[in-house]
Amino acid sequence: MSETNLVEKKVAYLGPPGTFSHSAVLAYFDGGIQLVDCPTIDDVFTAVENDEVGFGVVPVENSSEGAVNNTLDCLVNTPLKIIAEVVLPIEHHLMVKAGAQADQLKKIVSHKQSLAQCRKWLSKRWPTTTQEECASNAEAARRASREDGTAAIAGKMAAEVYGLDILESAIQDQEDNSTRFLVISKSMPASSGRDKTSTLIYTENRPGALFRVLEPFEHNQVSLTRIETRPSKKDIWDYVFFIDFEGHISDESVKQVLKKLAECTVEVKVLGSYPVANTQ
Amino acid sequence: MSETNLVEKKVAYLGPPGTFSHSAVLAYFDGGIQLVDCPTIDDVFTAVENDEVGFGVVPVENSSEGAVNNTLDCLVNTPLKIIAEVVLPIEHHLMVKAGAQADQLKKIVSHKQSLAQCRKWLSKRWPTTTQEECASNAEAARRASREDGTAAIAGKMAAEVYGLDILESAIQDQEDNSTRFLVISKSMPASSGRDKTSTLIYTENRPGALFRVLEPFEHNQVSLTRIETRPSKKDIWDYVFFIDFEGHISDESVKQVLKKLAECTVEVKVLGSYPVANTQ
Numbered sequence: 001m002s003e004t005n006l007v008e009k010k011v012a013y014l015g016p017p018g019t020f021s022h023s024a025v026l027a028y029f030d031g032g033i034q035l036v037d038c039p040t041i042d043d044v045f046t047a048v049e050n051d052e053v054g055f056g057v058v059p060v061e062n063s064s065e066g067a068v069n070n071t072l073d074c075l076v077n078t079p080l081k082i083i084a085e086v087v088l089p090i091e092h093h094l095m096v097k098a099g100a101q102a103d104q105l106k107k108i109v110s111h112k113q114s115l116a117q118c119r120k121w122l123s124k125r126w127p128t129t130t131q132e133e134c135a136s137n138a139e140a141a142r143r144a145s146r147e148d149g150t151a152a153i154a155g156k157m158a159a160e161v162y163g164l165d166i167l168e169s170a171i172q173d174q175e176d177n178s179t180r181f182l183v184i185s186k187s188m189p190a191s192s193g194r195d196k197t198s199t200l201i202y203t204e205n206r207p208g209a210l211f212r213v214l215e216p217f218e219h220n221q222v223s224l225t226r227i228e229t230r231p232s233k234k235d236i237w238d239y240v241f242f243i244d245f246e247g248h249i250s251d252e253s254v255k256q257v258l259k260k261l262a263e264c265t266v267e268v269k270v271l272g273s274y275p276v277a278n279t280q
Numbered sequence: 281m282s283e284t285n286l287v288e289k290k291v292a293y294l295g296p297p298g299t300f301s302h303s304a305v306l307a308y309f310d311g312g313i314q315l316v317d318c319p320t321i322d323d324v325f326t327a328v329e330n331d332e333v334g335f336g337v338v339p340v341e342n343s344s345e346g347a348v349n350n351t352l353d354c355l356v357n358t359p360l361k362i363i364a365e366v367v368l369p370i371e372h373h374l375m376v377k378a379g380a381q382a383d384q385l386k387k388i389v390s391h392k393q394s395l396a397q398c399r400k401w402l403s404k405r406w407p408t409t410t411q412e413e414c415a416s417n418a419e420a421a422r423r424a425s426r427e428d429g430t431a432a433i434a435g436k437m438a439a440e441v442y443g444l445d446i447l448e449s450a451i452q453d454q455e456d457n458s459t460r461f462l463v464i465s466k467s468m469p470a471s472s473g474r475d476k477t478s479t480l481i482y483t484e485n486r487p488g489a490l491f492r493v494l495e496p497f498e499h500n501q502v503s504l505t506r507i508e509t510r511p512s513k514k515d516i517w518d519y520v521f522f523i524d525f526e527g528h529i530s531d532e533s534v535k536q537v538l539k540k541l542a543e544c545t546v547e548v549k550v551l552g553s554y555p556v557a558n559t560q
Contacts, residue, residue: 063516066349066509176516207503211494223487226519228509229346236343236456239506 008054012036012047018138018158024086024181025057026157041070045078048184056080061180062090065113067228071182072242075200075271076233082198082272084183092118092137092172095164096144096151102167107132109140110153118153120173138162180277188272191248196225198271201241201261202232209265210241216260217245220253248273288334292316292327298418298438304366304461305337306437321350325358328464336360341460342370345393347508351462352522355480355551356513362478362552364463372398372417372452375444376424376431382447386429387412389420394433400453418442460557468529468552475528476505478551481521481541482512489545490521496540497525500533528553 011029014021015037025035036053038044044056060071075082092114096105108115108122109132115122122131134140141158144150151167152158159166203209217224228242247254249270261268291309294301295317305315316333318324324336340351355362372394376385388395388402389412395402402411414420417434418441424432425442432438439446483489497504508522527534529550541548 062511064511064513066511069346174513178516207501208498210504210507211491211498214491214494218488218491221487224490226509227490227507229507231342231344231346233344233454236458 006054007051010034010036010053011055011057012038012044012053013057014038014041014044014059016136016138016142018141018154018161019136020088020090020155020157020179021057021059021181022138022161023155023157024059024088024179027088028057028084028086028181028183029055041068041074045074045080045184048080048186049078054185055083056184057086057181058184059179060085060182061226063176063178063180064117064174067242069230072228072230073233075198075242076230076240078184080184080186081188082182082274083185083187083189084274085196085277086181086183087178087277088181090117090172090177090179091155091170092153093156093159093166094151094153094168094171095141095159095166097146097148098163098165100148100165104149105129105151106149107147108151108153109134109143111135111137111140114140114153117172117174117177121171125168125171183274184272188249189274191250191273192275194276195248195273196244196246196276197249197254197273198242198244199258199261200269200271201243202266202268203241204266205235205238212264213241213243213261216257216264219260220256222247222253222257242271246276286334287331290314290316290333291335291337292318292324292333293337294318294321294324294339296416296418296422298421298434298441299416300368300370300435300437300459301337301339301461302418302441303435303437304339304368304459307368308337308364308366308461308463309335321348321354325354325360325464328360328466329358334465335363336464337366337461338464339459340365340462341506343456343458343460344397344454347522349510352508352510353513355478355522356510356520358464360464360466361468362462362554363465363467363469364554365476365557366461366463367458367557368461370397370452370457370459371435371450372433373436373439373446374431374433374448374451375421375439375446377426377428378443378445380428380445384429385409385431387427388431388433389414389423390433391415391417391420394420397452397454397457398433401451405448405451463554464552469554471528471530471553472555474556475553476524476526476556477529477534477553478522478524479538479541480549480551481523482546482548483521484546485515485518492544493521493523493541496537496544499540500536502527502533502537522551526556 137154
């Protein structure tokens with residue numbers, strides 16, 4: 001049995017190969033791993049839950065587009081823990097089949113969101129070229145590798161996976177466009193000394209509920225880094241809060257906050273304590 | 281000049297005809313209006329801003345799927361005001377060309393989100409039938425009206441617009457599935473006695489910022505009905521808060537809250553004070 005057949009050496013990610021999630025896997029893991037690409041975010045969670053792989057990597061937030069709701073909704077039900085975050089700058093490139101020339105270009109394909117993120121550039125440089133949406137940037141790159149006259153907008157990783165030439169680099173309209181990914185697994189790491197904690201909080205649906213959730217953070221000087229609201233899916237127009245804050249669950253101040261929250265909310269689920277990404 | 285050529289009688293909505301936004305228009309307006317269907321949410325805002333129409337209707341939140349981010353992002357930049365909300369129960373139906381039979385059905389088409397909302401029902405009733413995504417439910421209905429063997433999943437309105445027969449009703453997996461729509465225009469209505477106010481709040485990106493935003497609400501006993509976070513698009517990993525609360529800007533308690541917020545935040549934009557929908 002080779003080393004890479006061990007479950008703990010297998011990493012599932014949102015595929016197909018060449019996605020930004022694929023890049024996030026390579027940025028976080030040191031090598032000696034076996035990659036498993038999954039068609040959906042749900043499938044990544046399921047693969048880790050069923051011990052088919054030891055780790056999963058999924059996008060959770062883009063700096064321009066906001067939360068990835070599908071990942072948040074999966075976090076509600078999973079017993080898995082977040083063990084790390086990876087922040088990647090998102091750069092889009094225009095790429096074509098190796099050797100193809102710009103003047104042969106008839107069509108530009110990419111994921112809807114990527115076409116949107118390059119809208120100004122496209123209308124300036126390729127105003128009359130047909131645009132076509134497809135399921136992912138990696139799928140766009142795969143098509144560009146097979147179809148004459150088709151260019152893809154995708155990340156560098158996709159160009160490498162499908163052997164494409166990059167015609168123009170960093171074509172996204174917005175600078176500072178980054179995506180945050182989560183690494184999920186079955187057990188939580190010990191404190192690194194510079195951690196954050198992610199929680200999911202259910203409150204009673206009554207006036208002042210969120211204020212009472214935030215009071216213990218203020219009282220214990222624990223800084224929130226992010227708050228997101230999602231439908232609870234229990235009652236109509238009822239919400240859950242995803243609250244991220246500085247510190248590890250083994251910190252005294254965090255213990256105090258969690259103790260107080262247990263008293264004033266319906267439920268607090270700790271999704272994980274993990275090191276803050278260096279790139280933030 | 282006929283009455284329906286007056287700008288104030290024209291209503292733009294997220295089309296094509298047969299969408300739930302179309303139903304929301306008919307639920308809110310009394311008739312004597314001219315409908316203008318727009319291909320995107322941005323186009324609805326632009327039509328009202330440019331005085332091509334007097335009102336716009338866009339979806340803002342679904343009870344299962346959460347916020348419609350595109351609408352929130354449009355609200356950031358628009359000078360328009362929210363003048364009303366409309367809450368519609370969302371029921372999906374399976375529909376075919378008039379006279380077509382269930383046993384001729386080869387393909388089911390709908391918007392990705394609607395296919396997802398009927399996933400369990402589809403896997404039970406039509407486990408082997410091909411599913412195909414398209415741009416909107418109304419577009420799916422239009423296709424079903426033209427293609428033999430194609431059924432659409434869409435709302436009742438779409439069946440009426442495209443003259444389809446409903447084969448099976450209320451097929452969505454989740455009961456209590458509703459969508460909230462906003463009516464936007466250039467001026468704000470006076471207090472109705474039972475109103476809510478929507479605001480957009482920019483805070484400094486420092487510890488305790490959100491707590492200080494919520495304090496004046498708690499102090500003045502003004503109840504929050506909803507909070508959403510979106511990327512500010514000014515700085516990376518910087519957020520704005522969409523906060524809805526009970527009361528009208530002409531109420532003394534609301535005036536106090538807004539005064540205090542002006543002192544402790546970077547900016548507060550009032551998006552509108554408008555009557556609470558009856559169906560909530």
